[in-house]
Amino acid sequence: MRALLVQLAKKLLQVDNPLQKWGLAVAARRGRNKACVAVARKLCVAIWHLLQGHPIGALEPVERLKTKLGKLATELGLREIKSQGYENKTTFIEKKLYILQSYP
Numbered sequence: 001m002r003a004l005l006v007q008l009a010k011k012l013l014q015v016d017n018p019l020q021k022w023g024l025a026v027a028a029r030r031g032r033n034k035a036c037v038a039v040a041r042k043l044c045v046a047i048w049h050l051l052q053g054h055p056i057g058a059l060e061p062v063e064r065l066k067t068k069l070g071k072l073a074t075e076l077g078l079r080e081i082k083s084q085g086y087e088n089k090t091t092f093i094e095k096k097l098y099i100l101q102s103y104p
Helices: 002-012 018-030 032-052 062-076 078-083 089-102
Strands: none
Touching: 002 018, 002 032, 018 032, 062 078, 062 089, 078 089
């Protein structure tokens, strides 16, 4: 399991993601190997919290979710939204946001 986390951490340091910026800053201060282990530890802690059923701190703020749902609703169009059983764009956003927030 440990080797898998380290391999994943090495890959995360190569692709654009939220941990990459942090990991590269650690690599600049401490070296690439220590940064890789630090990212692996962050992943391990995140998995542990997930398995314990704790809320995920990495979820997006509500306002950003509303913006993204609004863009999705615009892309879908009113006809598609109504065919899915929603009265209008606002109802679509509110109900989808409720569903997203109800996940543990």
